[in-house]
Amino acid sequence: MVDSEALWREALYGPSGFFTRGEVPADHFRTAALVGPELAEALLVLLERVDFALGRPARLDFVDVGAGGGELSAAVRAGASGSLAERLVVTAVDVGPARSWPGVRWTSELPSSVCGLLVGHEWLDAVPCPVVAGPSSHPWLDRWWPVAEGERAEIGEPRDVAWADAVSRVRGAALAVDYGHVRADRVAGRYAAGTFAAYRGGRRVEPVFDGSCDLTAHVALDACGEAAGGDRVLVSQRDALAALGLVGEVPPVGGAAWLAAAERASRIAELRAEGGLGSFGWLLHGVGVPVSSLLPPLPPWRP
Template sequence: MRDSEGAWRTALYGPEGFFTRGAVPADHFRTAPLIGPELAEALLVLLERVDFALGGPARLDFVDVGAGGGELAAAVRSLATGPLADRLRVTAVDLGPARSLPGVGWTRELPAAVHGLLVGHEWLDAIPCPLVVGPHEDPWLDRWWPLAPGRRAEVGAPRDRAWADAVGRVRGAALAVDYGHLRADRAAGRYPEGTFAAYREGRRVPPVFDGSCDLTAHVALDACAEAAGGDRVLVSQRDALAALGLSSSSPRGLTGVAWLEAAAKASRVAELRAPGGLGSFGWLLHGVGVPVADLLPPLPPWRP
């Protein structure tokens, strides 16, 4: 597919691109930050662990890369309390139009340095990459996605570079949260048509490069992990959220409004942790100057 990466980039980020014109995820599909405050609550627990491991720096960063409408950044800012809140600087990074959010800085470029936690929530899947059909000669494919004749794939090298660059700016931790796949499944032919897809107004639609839809593809998170290197772990969202204190168990010993509120929260957490749904997202966590073991306990390796 000739210059598919360029066409994809123009369709999303060009002058008349999907995101350039102001589209946000909330308009087209349901993502974890839109479900409720629970994801932000879990990330604040992770941020507190990063803060402790860093020794409580005078300034603590939370950077939301690919922020979309800024819902996650705004929730983290509003939920932070105590001395951590006083030291917290929240930055949303996105190529779309800037949003006015209390306590949140907005920029189109990654900060030069991040002292705290950087999160790319469904960011990597929106980074354009070449779309190819086998046979196709490419070092990345040779290493990460052996491609049989007639099979389709996405060359994830641009995502690897973007993630390595982001992690390289961090002291603390960097977290990528996305839907993705692993080399063993790719090599076994689990994705014969690749994973390139398009969405508009909550529905999957045929991909076109005219700026009318969101274009996306699953992320080779194992390749991104190796590209960024260092101390890292790749686990499921389901397990990570449990390790950060989010349980979907039914409320007990409550009545009335308190029971209703607790039941609603349990339902939202259950959606975030649902197997085969959001719970199957991969969490790729890198510790930079901070041992990953200080941030998450040992967890089963991620399987998409």
């Protein structure tokens, strides 16, 4: 029997793996962090709320797990201001070569403790997991993704373990942002072909385990949430960004100010687009602070 999880892990994180040799997402696919500064702006609003809920600690962490090229970390560092900026420590976590961004620390290991906000932005989809075909007896599949004859699936247990570990290190909030699915849709057969895929140079390609491409699969965010436990919500990026003030309104005036506002509105529209980035799931855990102090009640996520 082929150990798909081990092959996947070696292809991404082995000595000559896709990520360990220095490949970055920006070279292969578009992410929300590359659209513009608006995602960082929204996360800074969320970080401000976490900061307030924690009582304005002397040190406030922003930890970017699976940082890739470090663009999100850099944008958060650059966008911080006032007292928050003075107390803020930004840490980018990635297995690839360290990038040089002003005010950003770089490490290959998760910090032992985080006081503030930990974000896994398109991190969990790159956590390797077993790929199965046809009926299979496994407790995780029985609970989260029953597989019928002729169907394929990914056993998301390694993602659950990784996310639960990350959340356990946090006092404040932990946020996973990713494309994924929920049990109702899995059971209904919406993902009968599975979601394991590969990308190279901006194009989807046939998956191979030779380190030449990014290997990924959608994330069972509902399972990750249950594994980490605690106070949490699972909502769409579209709704979460609006709740954090990103709505993309354009003032009814002309000139340079109008053009800048229109360009900003276009970027926000891309971040909130249904069927695109706006359909990403936001799994937010409050750890020592209530989630209700961070986001208002929003409709549950359904990709």
